[in-house]
Amino acid sequence: MQGRFPVKPSLCIVVSSPMTINAFLQTPIRMLADTYRVHIVCNGQARDIAMQLHPCVTVLPIAIERQITLTGDIAALWHLFWLMRRHRFDIVHSITPKAGLLAMTAAWLAGIGTRVHTFTGQVWVTKTGFGRMLLKTLDRVIARLASKILVDSRSQLQFLLDEGVIPENKATVLGKGSISGVDTERFVPDAHTRARLRTEMGIPEAAVVFLFLGRLNRDKGVMDLAAAFNRVATGNPIAYLLVVGPDEGHLTSAMMGVLGESADRTRFVGHTDRP
Numbered sequence: 001m002q003g004r005f006p007v008k009p010s011l012c013i014v015v016s017s018p019m020t021i022n023a024f025l026q027t028p029i030r031m032l033a034d035t036y037r038v039h040i041v042c043n044g045q046a047r048d049i050a051m052q053l054h055p056c057v058t059v060l061p062i063a064i065e066r067q068i069t070l071t072g073d074i075a076a077l078w079h080l081f082w083l084m085r086r087h088r089f090d091i092v093h094s095i096t097p098k099a100g101l102l103a104m105t106a107a108w109l110a111g112i113g114t115r116v117h118t119f120t121g122q123v124w125v126t127k128t129g130f131g132r133m134l135l136k137t138l139d140r141v142i143a144r145l146a147s148k149i150l151v152d153s154r155s156q157l158q159f160l161l162d163e164g165v166i167p168e169n170k171a172t173v174l175g176k177g178s179i180s181g182v183d184t185e186r187f188v189p190d191a192h193t194r195a196r197l198r199t200e201m202g203i204p205e206a207a208v209v210f211l212f213l214g215r216l217n218r219d220k221g222v223m224d225l226a227a228a229f230n231r232v233a234t235g236n237p238i239a240y241l242l243v244v245g246p247d248e249g250h251l252t253s254a255m256m257g258v259l260g261e262s263a264d265r266t267r268f269v270g271h272t273d274r275p
Contacts, residue, residue: 008056009090011036014080014103016064016096018048023275024180025095026050033057039087041080041103050273064099073102080106090114094142095179097123101138104145117146119160120179123219139165146170153177201267207240213275217249226258226266233262246271 011032015021021029021040032038033054040049040057043064053059062079065072084092084106093116094103100117107115124135143149143166151157151166154173160166175181198205210229216222222243233239243255243266256263 008035008037010039010087011091011093012039012041012084012087012089012103014041014064014092014094014099016043016066016099018042018044018050020095022050022273027183028180029057030054036091039089041083042099064102066096066098068098073098077102077106081109084110084112088112091116093118095120097135097139097142100142100146104142108145113147115146116148116150117142118150118152118179119156119166120152121156122160122165126219126221136163136165143167143170148172150174151177152179201242203240203242203267204238207238208236209240209242211242211244213244215245215249216243216247216251216255218251222249222251222255223258226255229266230259230262233265237265239265241266242269243267244269244272244275 013021013025013029015025021042029038029040033056036056038054038057040059041062041064042048042059043062045059045061049059060083062076062083063072064076080102088110089107089112091114092103092107092112094100095118100119104115104117119139122136122139124132124139127135139160143160147170149166149171151160151171151173154177156177157166157171157173160171161168195205197203198207203209210232212222212225214220225241229239229241233241239262241259241262247268247270252268256266259266
């Protein structure tokens with residue numbers, strides 16, 4: 001107790017990039033802030049978070065790079081460890097592979113009892129050889145150090161179990177599977193917006209549109225997507241592909257080459273803050 005009011009338990013959410021917060025976690029963080037003192041650790045500042053922060057939310061910048069950088073990763077682990085020793089969080093929750101490895105290791109070393117990691121995809125699936133083995137092993141380390149594992153779909157849960165990455169007794173899928181649920185007040189059918197966007201992008205009203213929303217890099221399987229759409233679109237003139245997200249891997253030209261004749265029915269939108 002602090003005065004006449006109870007002190008809220010503390011929750012530390014660790015991600016590599018503010019993009020993860022902006023894209024997936026705004027609503028969950030607002031809801032969690034009613035019950036917890038929420039700390040966000042990411043490779044960015046409070047100004048990079050695209051939401052009005054609750055008074056109980058604090059942003060703590062630590063340089064967690066998405067790519068493997070030995071010296072940078074050791075420095076980030078050291079800073080995370082001392083941060084967790086100082087704050088003694090009640091819960092540490094990580095999302096994305098690099099953030100998960102560093103956060104679960106630091107939280108375990110700091111003696112944090114409740115360590116939760118959410119698996120949202122595996123970068124090693126598109127790898128081969130030593131790279132695949134190494135990244136898969138690191139995911140196993142995350143699963144071993146976490147006290148609880150959340151997975152964003154039942155099919156992915158089964159895949160991780162089949163691959164021997166996670167133990168079944170730790171893993172849970174929330175609801176029917178999602179990283180953050182769906183805001184049914186925001187995402188509702190809107191015939192006017194649908195018609196306007198199709199007109200702006202030159203997509204016929206009767207077209208069947210396939211949507212990719214995310215970062216464009218090989219780990220996301222966008223080259224496989226291009227090849228698959230080319231097969232689907234051949235002989236199906238009403239099939240269109242909409243690709244939305246930043247081209248981090250500089251893959252637009254390569255995708256266009258794989259798309260072949262179906263490239264003229266593909267639209268690249270780029271980054272948007274209104275997914």
